[in-house]
Amino acid sequence: KAGVTQTPRYLIKTRGQQVTLSCSPISGHRSVSWYQQTPGQGLQFLFEYFSETQRNKGNFPGRFSGRQFSNSRSEMNVSTLELGDSALYLCASSLGGGDTQYFGPGTRLTVL
């Protein structure tokens, strides 16, 4: 079956702009999580959605937000971009209940 897909794969923005990233989970998966990966901070949890509800949220400022649609597709938004937001943003989907999370290829965001 098809894996997790993320769009766009690469993005270049300037400081102060906002950006929306999209994630389509594996068919049947209702849990979608977002992670930020940077060389300095490593992999950090942003938030998890299940059935359109945010269940968990990591320690990120309010500029980072997300949502999930009824078809389980998810978007995350970053407003007022800062240079430090440059990172690989990974989306992962799961059936839940301890099942592994399957990661998408990521969106590489560069903020200039």
Next chain:
Amino acid sequence: ELKVEQNPLFLSMQEGKNYTIYCNYSTTSDRLYWYRQDPGKSLESLFVLLSNGAVKQEGRLMASLDTKARLSTLHITAAVHDLSATYFCAVDMGELYSGAGSYQLTFGKGTKLSVIP
């Protein structure tokens, strides 16, 4: 705050040798995952460990979980070059924070493994 520590962070080993990567964590949890990441790629799931004493094996890799010691190990047997990658452990506190079935993974910094022919 949950801390997840992996060691070593860098590991260079010869083909055919055995080695173990350690993952220590600071808060009680019985849900731990191991992932592999190749350069420029996303994360690939290796193992899911969901109870104390869990042991999983796949090919030359074997993972175990000791929840009482808050320790998981990833053992590499007779390493081959194809195993060169970065390996991450991740502890899941989602159930503790938000109930059954939810996720909130905290990752270790990763172990960069280089297997030299």
